[in-house]
Amino acid sequence: MATPRIIHLAQTISASVAKIQDVLTAQGLQTPSFDEDASHYLPLEVLEAQNAVLDATSELNDLLMEPMSMIHCLGGVVDALEKWPGSEEPSETGFCLANNTTDSIYAFLGANPTRAARFGNAMVAYSKKPEFSPAYLTDHFDWSSLGAATVVHLGGGTGFYAMELAKKFADLKVVVQDMAFMMGPAEAGVPEELKGRVTFEAHDFFAPQIVNADVVFFRWVLRTWGDKYCIAALKAQLPMLKSGARVVVQDMILPEPGKGPFWKERAARSADMSLTAGFNSRDRTVDDWKTLFTAADEGFVLKSVAEPKGSALGILEFVWESKK
Numbered sequence: 001m002a003t004p005r006i007i008h009l010a011q012t013i014s015a016s017v018a019k020i021q022d023v024l025t026a027q028g029l030q031t032p033s034f035d036e037d038a039s040h041y042l043p044l045e046v047l048e049a050q051n052a053v054l055d056a057t058s059e060l061n062d063l064l065m066e067p068m069s070m071i072h073c074l075g076g077v078v079d080a081l082e083k084w085p086g087s088e089e090p091s092e093t094g095f096c097l098a099n100n101t102t103d104s105i106y107a108f109l110g111a112n113p114t115r116a117a118r119f120g121n122a123m124v125a126y127s128k129k130p131e132f133s134p135a136y137l138t139d140h141f142d143w144s145s146l147g148a149a150t151v152v153h154l155g156g157g158t159g160f161y162a163m164e165l166a167k168k169f170a171d172l173k174v175v176v177q178d179m180a181f182m183m184g185p186a187e188a189g190v191p192e193e194l195k196g197r198v199t200f201e202a203h204d205f206f207a208p209q210i211v212n213a214d215v216v217f218f219r220w221v222l223r224t225w226g227d228k229y230c231i232a233a234l235k236a237q238l239p240m241l242k243s244g245a246r247v248v249v250q251d252m253i254l255p256e257p258g259k260g261p262f263w264k265e266r267a268a269r270s271a272d273m274s275l276t277a278g279f280n281s282r283d284r285t286v287d288d289w290k291t292l293f294t295a296a297d298e299g300f301v302l303k304s305v306a307e308p309k310g311s312a313l314g315i316l317e318f319v320w321e322s323k324k
């Protein structure tokens, strides 16, 4: 008789956990625990074994659960989908129903400075996680080939990633644009050595662009807007784009079904669903990103895609060629 699936999964877990522990022991690292001083992260060398354990534990867990317990609900999203089917409006979401408001999340934050500051701090906290390391941005796009260039960072928040770029590439100037309430201390928070190269401007990216930039950079923000809004934001950049300018997106790239570790795909689809609940937006596959940019303007051509090992986000580079 073939080995039953649950036994096979248990064996995978056991063998892979042993591999992880061997690497930790060899590197003199702590074994995972819930202790106060526990290490927060596992080294990249155990990634494959870690994926195997997480996939197998997740499947084993599901196989041993009773079917009714597998039905999940996500705050207000079903009610919102029934009330506003197919809506891309950020004011018609599960978040709105749950909070009894017609404000979008961003409008809600704009009216609540304390919550806006907390949201900004949460973004900075994410940047401390290895999978959001700024090195994935600085080392996986050829910024140095741009020479002396101006980057406009749309939705750049408190400027953390803008400063990382400016620190590493001395020829770059980065203009951070965001809602004023999201910018934290803005220029007052820029270290002396970067002053003049990292600047801040309050700007809603649906309004026509005002900076003549070589690179327009969106990081982790287009996923919070539905397609029609992303298209409007991209169209708003066109008046200032020179032929050959780039639009660089560092954002979630939704995996195609069945590609890559199962636990990652499950997390990605769950995050995609929470974007619907919060923003009426979604995550996008490489093809979705391409379709979105072409819908904004035929002049956008996808030039490169990077999905660095260990990174939560990918980098897509579009070049814009004027069709006039």
Ligand SMILES: C[S@@+](CC[C@H](N)C(=O)[O-])C[C@H]1O[C@@H](n2cnc3c(N)ncnc32)[C@H](O)[C@@H]1O
Binding pocket: 106, 123, 124, 154, 155, 156, 157, 158, 161, 177, 178, 179, 182, 203, 204, 205, 206, 219, 220, 221, 224
């Ligand atoms: C999820 S946060 C990411 C912040 C930052 N880009 C990062 O990677 O840490 C999204 C950011 O986009 C900004 N944003 C959203 N809609 C915007 C708009 N219409 N115009 C300008 N900024 C916007 C938000 O204020 C927020 O700072």
